[in-house]
Amino acid sequence: MTRSDAQQVPNQSPPFADVDLFGIDRPLQEAVAANGAGGEAAALEAGPRDAAALDATALDATALGAFGRRWGTAAMFEMARLADQYPPRLKTFDAEGRRSDTVEFHPAYHHFMAESIAAGLHASTWQADAARAGAPAEVARAARFYMVAQVENGHQCPITMTRASVAGFGGDATLAKMLMPKLMSRHYDPVLRPWREKIGITLGMGMTEKQGGTDVRANTTRAEPDGDAYRITGHKWFMSAPTSDAFLVLAQAGGGLTCFFLPRFAPDGRINALHFQRLKDKLGNRSNASSEVEFADAYASRIGEEGAGIRTILPMVQLTRLDCAISSAGMMRAAVSRAMHHGRHRHVFGKPLAEQPMMRSVLADMALEVEGAVAAVMRLSRSFDLAASSPAEAARARLLTPAIKYAVCKAAPVLVCEAMECLGGNGYVEEGAMARLYREAPVNAIWEGSGNVVALDVLRAISRDVEAARATLAELAREAKDLPGVAEAIALIVTALASDTAEAQARTVVERIAVLAAAAALASGPAAPIADMFARTRLSGRAGASYGAAALDAAETRLLLGRVLPDF
Numbered sequence: 245m246t247r248s249d250a251q252q253v254p255n256q257s258p259p260f261a262d263v264d265l266f267g268i269d270r271p272l273q274e275a276v277a278a279n280g281a282g283g284e285a286a287a288l289e290a291g292p293r294d295a296a297a298l299d300a301t302a303l304d305a306t307a308l309g310a311f312g313r314r315w316g317t318a319a320m321f322e323m324a325r326l327a328d329q330y331p332p333r334l335k336t337f338d339a340e341g342r343r344s345d346t347v348e349f350h351p352a353y354h355h356f357m358a359e360s361i362a363a364g365l366h367a368s369t370w371q372a373d374a375a376r377a378g379a380p381a382e383v384a385r386a387a388r389f390y391m392v393a394q395v396e397n398g399h400q401c402p403i404t405m406t407r408a409s410v411a412g413f414g415g416d417a418t419l420a421k422m423l424m425p426k427l428m429s430r431h432y433d434p435v436l437r438p439w440r441e442k443i444g445i446t447l448g449m450g451m452t453e454k455q456g457g458t459d460v461r462a463n464t465t466r467a468e469p470d471g472d473a474y475r476i477t478g479h480k481w482f483m484s485a486p487t488s489d490a491f492l493v494l495a496q497a498g499g500g501l502t503c504f505f506l507p508r509f510a511p512d513g514r515i516n517a518l519h520f521q522r523l524k525d526k527l528g529n530r531s532n533a534s535s536e537v538e539f540a541d542a543y544a545s546r547i548g549e550e551g552a553g554i555r556t557i558l559p560m561v562q563l564t565r566l567d568c569a570i571s572s573a574g575m576m577r578a579a580v581s582r583a584m585h586h587g588r589h590r591h592v593f594g595k596p597l598a599e600q601p602m603m604r605s606v607l608a609d610m611a612l613e614v615e616g617a618v619a620a621v622m623r624l625s626r627s628f629d630l631a632a633s634s635p636a637e638a639a640r641a642r643l644l645t646p647a648i649k650y651a652v653c654k655a656a657p658v659l660v661c662e663a664m665e666c667l668g669g670n671g672y673v674e675e676g677a678m679a680r681l682y683r684e685a686p687v688n689a690i691w692e693g694s695g696n697v698v699a700l701d702v703l704r705a706i707s708r709d710v711e712a713a714r715a716t717l718a719e720l721a722r723e724a725k726d727l728p729g730v731a732e733a734i735a736l737i738v739t740a741l742a743s744d745t746a747e748a749q750a751r752t753v754v755e756r757i758a759v760l761a762a763a764a765a766l767a768s769g770p771a772a773p774i775a776d777m778f779a780r781t782r783l784s785g786r787a788g789a790s791y792g793a794a795a796l797d798a799a800e801t802r803l804l805l806g807r808v809l810p811d812f
C-alpha cells in the first residue's frame with residue numbers, strides 16, 4: 245500500500261457533523277408541535293441564524309432550527325470531546341499552602357456553560373413570559389435540552405440543578421427575591437467571588453452522604469443556630485458542580501432534617517468553610533466535577549421550616565428527574581442517528597449496512613424506541629407547563645415523572661450499547677462519540693433517584709392519591725384507546741397494585757405505566773402508524789431481549805428509517 249492509498253480511507257462514513265439537530269429530527273419536530281411548541285414544520289428550513297433566535301423563550305420552529313444548527317456544528321462536537329478528554333482538576337491548596345478549594349476546567353466546559361446559560365436552559369421556564377398560563381415553555385426548553393444532550397452531557401448537571409433549585413426556594417420568598425435576578429441572567433460568570441457581586445450565578449445541591457444517599461433521613465451533617473443563620477458541620481459524599489455559587493444542602497437541625505442555602509462566601513465576604521476532599525474519578529460524566537466535601541462550621545441560611553427539608557427539596561427533585569429523562573432520550577437520539585448515518589455510508593458485502601435486512605431490523609427497532617422516548621418526555625414536559633392551571637396535569641406530572649425517568653434512563657444504556665455495535669470497532673474507540681455516550685448513559689438512572697427508588701416513588705404517588713392516579717391511568721387509556729395491549733396493560737397494573745406483593749412487582753408496574761404513557765403520547769401525535777407499532781411491540785407483546793427482534797414488517801421498517809434521519 246502506498247502512502248497516498250492509506251490516506252484515501254474509502255468506505256468509512258463521513259463525520260456526523262454540521263447538522264441541524266432539529267431539522268433532521270422528525271420525531272422531535274412532531275413531538276414539540278403536538279405539545280404546543282415548534283409551530284409548522286414548513287418553517288423549519290427557513291430559520292435565521294442570529295443569536296436572538298436562540299432565545300429559549302422563543303417557542304417556534306425557526307428558533308429551534310437555529311438552535312439545532314448552532315449545536316450541531318463540527319466545532320461543538322469537537323469541544324464535547326475535549327471537555328471529556330480533559331476532565332476537571334481539583335486545586336485544594338495554592339502554591340503557598342493556603343486552601344484554595346477551586347477546580348480547573350478545560351475551556352470547552354466553560355464554553356458549554358456559557359452557551360447553555362445564554363440560551364436560558366438554566367432559567368427560561370421561570371421567566372415571566374414563560375409563566376404565562378399554558379405557554380409551552382417547558383416543551384420548548386425540553387426540545388433544546390434534548391438537542392444539547394446529543395452533544396455534551398456533563399455540563400447539563402449544573403444547568404439542571406440551577407433551574408431546579410428555584411423550585412426549592414418556595415420556602416423562602418425573601419431569598420428567592422434576592423437570587424432570582426441573578427439566576428435569570430444569561431451571563432455565565434465562573435469567577436470565584438460572592439454571589440451578591442455577580443451578574444449571573446449557578447447553584448448546586450448536596451444531599452448524599454456516605455452512610456445514606458437515598459435514605460436522607462440518615463444524614464448526620466449538623467446545623468447549629470448562629471443568630472439568624474446556622475453553622476453547618478459534616479460532609480457530603482457526592483456534591484457535583486462544586487464551583488457553583490451556592491448549594492441547597494440538607495442537614496439535621498434541632499427540629500429535624502432541614503434545607504439550607506449554603507453560599508461559597510459568607511456574608512462578611514470571607515470564603516465559606518467548604519473543603520473539597522477529592523473529585524470523583526467517574527466512569528462517564530467526566531467534564532462535570534463531582535466532589536466529596538466537608539463543611540467545617542460553614543455559614544448557611546435556612547430555607548423553609550426546621551424538619552421540612554425533604555418537603556422543601558422535593559419539587560426540585562421532580563424537575564431534575566424530568567431533565568434526566570429528557571437527557572437520556574437525547575442520548576438515545578444521538579446514538580441512533582449516528583448508527584443510521586454510519587449504516588448509510590458503510591458498505592458491507594456489496595451494499596450499504598443500512599440496506600442489509602438484519603441491520604434494518606436493528607436500526608428500525610432502535611428508532612421506534614426513540615420515537616416513544618421523545619414523545620413521552622415532550623408530553624411530560626407539557627404537563628409541567630399546564631400543572632399550575634390544571635390539577636389533572638399536575639397529577640399526571642406527579643405520577644409520570646418518576647415512571648418515565650425510570651423507563652427512559654434504563655433504556656438509554658442498552659440502546660447506546662447496541663448503536664455502538666452498529667459502528668463496529670469504530671464505535672468502541674474514544675475518538676468517536678459513541679464510546680463517550682456509552683460511558684455517560686448509565687448515570688441518569690443512578691442519580692436523582694436510582695431505579696428502585698423512583699419505582700417506589702411511583703407507588704408512593706399512587707398510594708397518596710389513589711383517585712388522581714386512577715384518573716391519570718384512565719386518561720392514558722383513553723388517549724391510547726385503539727392501540728393493541730392497552731386493556732391488558734391496565735389490567736396488569738391494577739392487579740399488581742392490589743396484590744400484597746405490589747412493592748416486589750413495582751418495576752413491572754412502572755414499566756407498563758411508562759410504556760403506556762409513551763404509546764398515549766405517540767397516539768396524540770400525527771404519526772398513527774408509529775403509535776400502533778410501538779404499542780404492538782412494547783405493550784401488547786414484549787419486544788425481543790435485544791434490538792432487532794421486534795416484529796416489524798418491511799413497510800414499517802422503511803417508514804421508521806425514513807423518519808429517523810433524512811439523507812442530508
Ligand SMILES: Cc1cc2nc3c(=O)[nH]c(=O)nc-3n(C[C@H](O)[C@H](O)[C@H](O)COP(=O)(O)OP(=O)(O)OC[C@H]3O[C@@H](n4cnc5c(N)ncnc54)[C@H](O)[C@@H]3O)c2cc1C
Binds near residue numbers: 457529693
Ligand atoms: C456522578 C454523580 C454525581 C452526583 N452528584 C450528586 C450531587 O450533586 N448531589 C447529591 O446530593 N448527590 C449526588 N450524587 C449522588 C446520587 O444522587 C446517589 O448516588 C443516588 O441517589 C443513590 O444513592 P446512594 O449512592 O447512597 O445509593 P443507595 O441509596 O445506597 O442505593 C443503592 C441501591 O439500592 C437501591 N435502593 C435504595 N433503597 C431501596 C429500597 N427501599 N428498596 C429497593 N432498593 C432500594 C437503589 O435504587 C440503588 O440501586 C451523585 C452521584 C453520581 C454518580
